[in-house]
Amino acid sequence: MRGLLFSFLIFLTFLGTAGSAADPDGVWQTEGYGYLFDVRGQEVAIYETTAISCLPSGLIPGALEHLEGEDAEARFGVTIPGFIEADMEIWPLGKDSRRFHRSDTSTFMTAHKLAALPDACKVNTAATAQDTVAVFHESFKIHYPFFAEGRTGWPAPTVDAIATDQELFDYLTGLMAPLEDAHTALVAPSLDAMYFGAEGAGRSAPEESRKAGFEIVDGSYLRSPLAPYCRGMLGYAELVRGVGYLRVSGFTNFSEANTPDANLAAFERALDDFFDPIHGLAGLVIDLRDNAGGSDALALAMARRLTEQEYIAYSKQAYRGGEGGQAWTDETATWVQASDRESFWGPVVVLTGPNSMSAAETFLMALMDRAPEVTRIGDNTRGAFADMLPRILPNGWLFALPNERYLDSAGKSYDRLGIPPHIRVPVFSEEDLAAGRDSALDAALKVLTSDAR
Structure with missing residues (x-):
């Protein structure tokens, strides 16, 4: 009887361990995508990080839903109004790792658990033209793989002359346009202005x-x-x-x-x-x-x-x-x-x-x-x-x-x-x-x- 009781206790312990391993709660940092997902019960917050910034993402999350009997263990909606409306699925990958999959893509982002949300994500980032340009430069430096051979970004920015939103928009699009990359874009709500690289690419049939x-x-x-x-x-x-x-x-x-x-x-x-x-x-x-x-x-x-x-x-x-x-x-x-x-x-x-x-x-x-x-x-x-x-x-x-x-x-x-x-x-x-x-x-x-x- 004592042996049976001992086995039963081990079984209960295993169930508890398995349950915690499947729990997606925590702060998850992606490899190569610059996202932090902060999951707490049904609440999800998404941050975008660089070496100099941590900003609440433009990708707006919905409430998390736990799934039963599916490959993914949980999902939540993500939207950028007018551009993206999809589900973000969370797939198990071990106790301290997960894969995040946006349902309108074939991308699976590997993410690892952090001990806590970084302090940089808990403070507001200044929004001057200089700060905006710096984050833009840093984002392309760490994420854009198609600069000319030997380059990993643009030269250090000189933004002293940027005094208006229009000048800022012109500066940023002026950086992207020579790339002739159809998958670059900029949306400036304050100007009601948009730039899409696909429209300016030179190699196109009229x-x-x-x-x-x-x-x-x-x-x-x-x-x-x-x-x-x-x-x-x-x-x-x-x-x-x-x-x-x-x-x-x-x-x-x-x-x-x-x-x-x-x-x-x-x-x-x-x-x-x-x-x-x-x-x-x-x-x-x-x-x-x-x-x-x-x-x-x-x-x-x-x-x-x-x-x-x-x-x-x-x-x-x-x-x-x-x-x-x-x-x-x-x-x-x-x-x-x-x-x-x-x-x-x-x-x-x-x-x-x-x-x-x-x-x-x-x-x-x-x-x-x-x-x-x-x-x-x-x-x-x-x-x-x-x-x-x-x-x-x-x-x-x-x-x-x-x-x-x-x-x-x-x-x-x-x-x-x-x-x-x-x-x-x-x-x-x-x-x-x-x-x-x-x-x-x-x-x-x-x-x-x-x-x-």
């Missing part, structure tokens, strides 16, 4: 050329008018019998609610229709030549419909320029897992160009190890893969920058240079527009009809 090019596609190549899906973000038609044409204008805004769950549900219904066997699909052209990206999760949902085998889509690393030691966090793999819904496993051609960016590029990367091989036709993609890391400045302005790199199965990154095509064809060139043809689509049809024969 909008009027893209518009004219798609008019040629619609009028000369499709057997029927393009059928719109997902609020017009997708369009589907046949090129020739058995060869489908799917134009994807982005991986976002697929539903009226425009939430991750609603967008995914609408997308899955559209994909069910596209890949219904009734269409007799023997080949597929996916056109990403005017796709500014969106959600990696939606891009992966589409990749899942194009394979019958599981494989690694890509691996991700975050830059840790200010943390010492290795420059990048450990690789985290993202997988393509075959869907149990209607799918297509036959030959696929993807049309690409400099206006294929962000989630369009991660989708393309997720197809690199697909079998049979996907043929890429067109020009290099933009080379802007990483999620935009949202940051806040002492004066309340928001900005964003990329802090990650995506790697293929060979460990190669295509950031800045873009993913090259197998068959290089100019995107909506002046010669093609004048001749009323689409050379990329002609090449795609040649590939697919040759495969069919």
Whole structure:
């Protein structure tokens, strides 16, 4: 009896230990992302840190909810009104470590438990122009991995002449513009002004050329008018019998609610229709030549419909320029897992160009190890893969920058240079527009009809 009682006490002790290990309460510091999550029961506070600052994040947290029977142990909503609305999941990783996952990305941030909230997070940071510029400089120094070779930031700032918010806005955007990085941004509510790097990037097909090019596609190549899906973000038609044409204008805004769950549900219904066997699909052209990206999760949902085998889509690393030691966090793999819904496993051609960016590029990367091989036709993609890391400045302005790199199965990154095509064809060139043809689509049809024969 004493032995049984002793075993029972050990069992109770084990349960207590297991319960405390699964408790996400505490202060969690991320690797490579500059976040502190302070979790206390249902209350969550988020801070953004550099070596010189600790600021309450612009990412607004909701109440924490404990989960049962799921991989994640807890979650809470996070929002930046007008920009982000998602869940932040907390995944177990041992007693003193966790992984934080924002549901509208494929990013898992490793975090370690601190003894207490740092004192710097308990005081207000001054909000002068000098302080704002200093935090901006430091944030790019520790998070931005794509400065020119040998550089880790900009020269020391000289801000004595900045007297107004407009001058501050001009100074900060003047630093970002030469980067020509589509994933940089600045939002200044006090000026009602915004800057987005995607709008100023030099390597882009002109909008009027893209518009004219798609008019040629619609009028000369499709057997029927393009059928719109997902609020017009997708369009589907046949090129020739058995060869489908799917134009994807982005991986976002697929539903009226425009939430991750609603967008995914609408997308899955559209994909069910596209890949219904009734269409007799023997080949597929996916056109990403005017796709500014969106959600990696939606891009992966589409990749899942194009394979019958599981494989690694890509691996991700975050830059840790200010943390010492290795420059990048450990690789985290993202997988393509075959869907149990209607799918297509036959030959696929993807049309690409400099206006294929962000989630369009991660989708393309997720197809690199697909079998049979996907043929890429067109020009290099933009080379802007990483999620935009949202940051806040002492004066309340928001900005964003990329802090990650995506790697293929060979460990190669295509950031800045873009993913090259197998068959290089100019995107909506002046010669093609004048001749009323689409050379990329002609090449795609040649590939697919040759495969069919």
